[in-house]
Amino acid sequence: MEVVRIVLGVVLLVVTAALAVQLWKGRWLFLIAKPDKTKKGTFYPEGTHKSGQCVSWVMVACFAVIATLIAYQMGILSGSDLFAQAATILSNIALVAYCVVLVWAVFSSQKGKEGSFRERFDGGSYRVLILLLGTCVLLTVVGLLFV
Template sequence: MEIVRFAVGIALLVASALLAVQLWNGRWQFLVARPEHTRKGTFFPAGTRETGRRLSWVMVACFAVVATLMASEMGRLAGSALFVQAGFVVSGVALLAYGGCIVWTVACHCKVHGRPYFAGGSSRLVVTLAATCIVLTALSLLFA
């Protein structure tokens, strides 16, 4: 079972790092908003790139939570109580940072639009944030 946990953890580390880099560089903006197709090309709504950069910070915090959960599990397997406790504390801090990044991303997205706007193409941001929450919840149950 430990091998499965570490394989899932490493896959999530790679996925969150890849998402963070791609969103920061302005790629994969389809995770934030639906593109608008016009005669001149395909465009994303205003503020999509900035929201994507904020979402990349959410993915960095997600990476930190996964990494600290894995470190705590390694300490448990090694029998080091100090390492397990330190991993647990740092994981709690990373989880708070993750929640703060989610609030910051949603608040800044609403500020760009002047109101809470998640209809149409902006609902993709909510779906992406909800997916990260679901994945972290499932991972915490796996490492519990």
């Protein structure tokens, strides 16, 4: 069962890393905003790329939490109490950092600024919120699985 946990953790690491990189580069913006289709092509609202970069920082923090939970599991498997304790401390620090970055990503957009989260929520697009809540659910499930 422990090996399955580690393999699942590595798969989640790859997924969060891919999300972070692709959102930072602006390739998977469809995950956070509904594209506008016109005769000239598909466009995203202004500020979507900046929002994608904010969400990518959340994915980096999520990556750190998952990585430290895997390190904790490896410390348990190896029988090294010192390594497991160090991983626990780093995991707690990463979890606090995740919470701070999550709050920053949601509230970083200034009121009245073009492309802010508030404008997108008023327009009925909840993709960013669903993605961020999905990371919260993912970390809760992973935390229960690894502890």
